[in-house]
Amino acid sequence: MLRAVVGINWGDEGKGKMVDMLSEISDIVVRYQGGNNAGHTVVNDMGKFILNLLPCGVFRKDVVNVMGNGMVVDIAHLVGEIGRLRERGVDITPKNLKISDRAVICMPYHVRTDILEEERLADKKYGSTRRGISPVYGDKYMKKGIRMGDLFEPDDVLKEKVSDLLEYKNLIFKGVYGAEPNTTDEIMDWLKKYGDEIKPYVCDVTEYLGNAAKSGKNIMFEAQLGALRDIDFGIYPYTSSSNVISAYAPIGAGIPGYKVDYTLGIMKAYSTCVGEGPFTCEMFGDEAEELRQAGQEYGAATGRPRRVGPFDVVASSYGVKVQGADELTLTKLDTISYMKKIPVCVAYDVDGERTTVFPTGGRLNRAKPVIEYLDGWRSDISKCRKASELPKEALDYVKFIEKAVGCKIKYVTVGPERDACIEM
Numbered sequence: 001m002l003r004a005v006v007g008i009n010w011g012d013e014g015k016g017k018m019v020d021m022l023s024e025i026s027d028i029v030v031r032y033q034g035g036n037n038a039g040h041t042v043v044n045d046m047g048k049f050i051l052n053l054l055p056c057g058v059f060r061k062d063v064v065n066v067m068g069n070g071m072v073v074d075i076a077h078l079v080g081e082i083g084r085l086r087e088r089g090v091d092i093t094p095k096n097l098k099i100s101d102r103a104v105i106c107m108p109y110h111v112r113t114d115i116l117e118e119e120r121l122a123d124k125k126y127g128s129t130r131r132g133i134s135p136v137y138g139d140k141y142m143k144k145g146i147r148m149g150d151l152f153e154p155d156d157v158l159k160e161k162v163s164d165l166l167e168y169k170n171l172i173f174k175g176v177y178g179a180e181p182n183t184t185d186e187i188m189d190w191l192k193k194y195g196d197e198i199k200p201y202v203c204d205v206t207e208y209l210g211n212a213a214k215s216g217k218n219i220m221f222e223a224q225l226g227a228l229r230d231i232d233f234g235i236y237p238y239t240s241s242s243n244v245i246s247a248y249a250p251i252g253a254g255i256p257g258y259k260v261d262y263t264l265g266i267m268k269a270y271s272t273c274v275g276e277g278p279f280t281c282e283m284f285g286d287e288a289e290e291l292r293q294a295g296q297e298y299g300a301a302t303g304r305p306r307r308v309g310p311f312d313v314v315a316s317s318y319g320v321k322v323q324g325a326d327e328l329t330l331t332k333l334d335t336i337s338y339m340k341k342i343p344v345c346v347a348y349d350v351d352g353e354r355t356t357v358f359p360t361g362g363r364l365n366r367a368k369p370v371i372e373y374l375d376g377w378r379s380d381i382s383k384c385r386k387a388s389e390l391p392k393e394a395l396d397y398v399k400f401i402e403k404a405v406g407c408k409i410k411y412v413t414v415g416p417e418r419d420a421c422i423e424m
């Protein structure tokens with residue numbers, strides 16, 4: 001069975017926790033897009049971890065973790081991440097971690113370009129995590145990438161490739177940004193130093209996963225970010241640089257001939273958004289600060305305060321649709337326990353017209369939220385483990401959202417811990 005765990009909103013919905021929990025029923029967990037701009041938080045019996053590149057199945061001994069061809073991998077970061085997990089007793093070997101030879105390497109000059117470009121844009125910046133993700137995806141599609149498989153080329157072949165690429169790259173560094181050029185030796189040293197450590201994990205993932213899928217293994221695809229950050233279907237250009245949606249999972253994983261059998265969409269009980277771009281339901285001032293504090297809404301990868309708002313029916317229904325979600329998880333319901341009246345954005349007002357269809361471009365920029373209020377429950381629900389233990393108002397809130405987005409809410413989570421989950 002091929003399952004996908006994906007984000008319905010702007011990311012940070014709590015996918016990491018759900019992948020960690022559901023990896024129990026998986027033989028293989030695959031990250032299929034993105035890079036170390038992700039920050040998946042997992043809290044389990046080994047402690048609290050933030051994973052940027054590694055799939056969240058790494059904590060289970062019998063689960064194999066795969067980093068697919070759709071990913072962009074900063075190998076220095078990956079070496080660090082593996083090292084930090086090992087120090088805390090998480091065993092990572094070529095047996096339980098496999099990296100696609102087709103994945104593109106995020107190079108130091110991609111990180112530099114990301115920073116230089118955000119600085120050039122100044123107050124018009126995208127709000128990038130500055131980890132090189134957009135430049136490396138740009139290079140991938142311009143066919144100027146270095147892939148994991150290239151690490152196995154003889155030194156002189158790889159060196160010639162790097163030198164050819166830098167000839168072009170340095171024109172941009174000097175001409176556009178007035179910045180120092182990159183040297184071939186520096187880049188080769190970096191590739192050698194980190195590449196040698198990563199090479200044992202690199203293999204033909206398409207072959208491996210294809211055989212696994214054929215023999216009926218349970219494969220779980222783990223997404224980064226949410227539907228509204230998808231490069232095609234999100235709030236372009238304030239999106240990520242990859243396809244985050246479920247339909248792309250088999251492609252980014254390495255088995256494009258297969259289809260996802262089941263998609264679990266992860267959706268937060270309220271809204272958060274890191275970085276720039278239209279965020280129609282945004283709250284401001286004290287009201288926003290109270291929610292930010294209650295949910296500890298600071299970016300896992302960057303520490304940036306997240307923008308917050310009420311649950312957005314328009315954006316979330318759209319997210320459910322483009323993800324093709326079969327069922328949903330509503331996360332962090334405990335966070336809004338303090339609210340007397342719970343605001344919900346039920347529609348948008350665009351140029352004086354009420355709509356529940358998620359708009360694009362200028363219409364999205366001009367959209368204003370239409371808010372309705374539901375009763376709060378004002379009691380601690382973090383210890384609840386059964387639907388029957390939830391207060392009536394909490395159940396009503398879940399039912400209201402389920403109906404509004406038109407998809408079954410299968411799980412509700414009430415805390416960061418692995419077991420803080422209610423099956424509805």
Ligand code: GDP
Pocket residue numbers: 007011012013014015016017039040041042043225300331332333334335413414415416420
């Ligand atoms: P991801 O990128 O989608 O995995 O989400 P993040 O890890 O960026 O953000 C989710 C945050 O919420 C993490 O700090 C989780 O530990 C935490 N979290 C997940 N589920 C719950 C929940 O039900 N309640 C609370 N209070 N925190 C949760």
